[in-house]
Amino acid sequence: MRLCLRALGAPLRGFVLHSGKRVASCFSTAGFDLPDWFKNPEDGGSCAGLGGDGDDDFVLPAKSGTLEERRETATGSGTKPLSILARCPASHQEAEFEADLDEVSRILSSRFASPEAIVIAMDCCHVRVSGRLVDKILHRFNSDWVAAFGFFMWAGTQDGYRHCANSYDSMVDIVGKFKQFDLMCGLISQMHEVGGLVSLVTMTKVMRRLCGANRWSDAIDAFHKMDQFGVAKDTKAMNVLLDTLCKERSVKRAMGAFQQLMGTIPPDESSFNTLVHGWCNARMMKEARKTMKQMEEHGFSPSVVTYTSLIEAYCMEKDFQTVDNILGEMRRRGCPPNIITYTIVMHALGKAGRTQEALDTFEKVKQDACTPDASFYNSLIYILGRAGRFLDANFVVAEMHRTGISPNVTTFNTLISAACDHSQAENALKLLVQMEEKSCKPDIKTYTPLLKLCCKRQWVRTLLFLICHMFRKDITPDFSTYTLLVSWLCRNGKLVQSCLFLEEMVSKGFAPKQETFDLVLDKLENRNMHSAMRKIQLLRVQVAGNRRKSNETRW
DNA sequence: TGAAGTTTAA
Known part of the structure; x- marks a missing residue:
């Protein structure tokens, strides 16, 4: 089956998306360059050239698919998810669900100034609200808190429906991601009042989002207030707090909290391992060793997890001598390395350019009768791919199949990324x-290297195709992908498109970096695009305002 | 997403 982009004319031009609407329609109207391999098939292989009688032809290769599937894909309506292989709803009920999903997405795709405006707009919408629909919409709009929260409020008022704890948790996470801490607070109170829906899962999201916004002491406060919402302040909860603080660059605060809490909450092996890992990540090895000692004083001997954290830190320092020493110590103390330890060591050797030693690790794994898992294989594929050894990488994929380990999304992402790095665009698309x-x-990591390659080569049509493909799969660009698109397009002279992505990025609640604004404004000035400049300057002021507002909110 | 490991990267 081959899928021709022109056959998708309707979805391309109408481009019904919950996101990127204006960006996409802009791409589809101007006259852009075709991918090089389309113009010069010998450059990029045979995947793209079909007919070639018009600018819109761009073909993705595919091997299978019935005639029916072909027809359905080619004529697929703009509201159906774009899929290279067509999908049909399994039942009538399923079709209704899909239609409801599309209807809600269509409404939410228009830009609304506030969640309240969405509640009003939704009132004419006759869909059957269910937990599944809410979860799906929240997932789809998890990068657009206004849309997600507006819909959530509306759904909560529908007869015969009540939000479950799981939907509340997702909503808490989304508003937290965009630093809407007042709303997050309100949701927690509501969850509690409605019937004790607050759980450790909820509070974990709260603490992680607060720490993510550098509000470490607010996160600690949230931990202390947990029992007011009926969540026990036990060892498990304490470990979440410690881990959150450590992962969000504040191991010192984690240690402080631990020293305060350990009198009332008994620590376990995880508590210590979390802290050791925190120190190791901060490369504070003396402290890590001290915590290990403390661990032993409490009657826990360092485990493979503890040692592996140490090894990882020395790997980051490229201190492979110390790594070897620790491996020896582990064996001596009857705590042999496992597949995770080996993955770390192998990966670090590979990254340090010591490819052969990295590959020798595979032999050691076999000698130790350690069973490789998907992550280990993925790391091996990464090392081989980086070295351009695609045949060997494919051999590893075959080995995975042989040992009953299915290649996963990371396997594909690794292969795609390696192919892109070696300018093998055709192979990347085939993958x-x-x-x-x-x-x-x-996922988003599947697309990033492909998008990057398109930007670099100025293959704007292919870029559009991929963005379309991505949105249809409910994958929205993250902060870095937006930054990438804005800056690459800008550097490559596609200023209009760059500005549109910048606007969309802000409307999604992301705060672009000053450098990104500077870059765009600089290019606009060079081209004397003054009205666009004013628009972007206004946007910058808006972002600064949002930032101030979110810093003022108190938990 | 979370007590340790794998994919983007200026």
Whole structure:
């Protein structure tokens, strides 16, 4: 089956998306360059050239698919999810669900100034609200808190429906991600009043989001207030707090909290391992060793997890001599390295350019009768791919199949990224098709290297195709992907598109870096695009305002 | 997403 972009004319031009609407329609109207391999098939292989009688032809390769599937894909309506292989709803009920999902997405895609405006707009919408629909919409709009929260409020008022704890948790996470801490607070109170829906899962999200916004002491406060919402302040909860503080660059605060709490909450092995890992990540090895000692004083001997954290830190320092010493110590103390330890060591050697030593690790794994898992294989594929050894990488994929370990999304992402790095665009796109065939769901990391390659080569049509493909799969760009698109397009002279992505980025609640604004404004000035400049300057002021507002909010 | 490991990267 081959999928021709022109056959998708309707979805391209109408481009019904919950996101990127204006960006996409802009791409589809101007006259852009075709991918090089389309113009010069010998450059990029045979995947793209079909007919070639018009600018819109761009073909993705695919191997299978019935005639029916072809027809359905080619004529697929703009509201159906774009899929290289067509999908049909399994039942009538399923079709209704899909239609409801599309209807809500369509409404939420328009830009609304506030969640309240969405509640009003939703009132004419006759869909059957269910927990599944709410979860799906929250997932789809998890990068657009206004849309997600507006819909959530509306759904909560519908007859015969009540939000479950799980939906509340997702909503808490989304508003937290965009630093809407007042709303987050309100949701927690509501969850409690409605019937004790607050759990450790909820409070974990609260603490992680607060720490993510550098509000470490607010996170500690949230921990102390947990029992007011009926969540026990036990060892498990304390470990979440410690881990959160450590992961969010505040191991010192974690240690402080631990020293305060350990009198009332008994620590376990995880508590110590979390802290050791925190110190190791901060490269404070003396402290890490001290915590290990403290661990032993409490009757816990260092485990493979503890040692592996140490090893990882020395790997980051490229101190492979110390790594070897620790491996020896582990064996002596009857705590042999496991597949995770080996993955770390192998990966670090590979990254340090010591490819052969890295590959020798595979032998050691076999000698130790350690069983490789998907992550280990993925790391091996990464090292081989980086070295351009694609045949060997494919051999590893075959080995995975042979040992009953299915290649996962990371396997594909690694292969795609390596192919892009070596300018093998055709292979990279083939892998994307293979993922679809194997029902392996792509994520944002699948697309980033492909998008980057398109930006670099100025393949704007292919870029559009990929963005379209991405949105249809409910994958929205993250902060870095937006930054990438804005800056690459800007550097490559596609200023209009760059500005549109910048606007969309802000409307999604992201705060672009000053450098990103500077870059765009600089290019606009060079081109004397004054009205666009004013618009972007206004946007910058808006972002600064949002930032101030979110810093003022108190938990 | 979370007590340790794998994919983007200026």
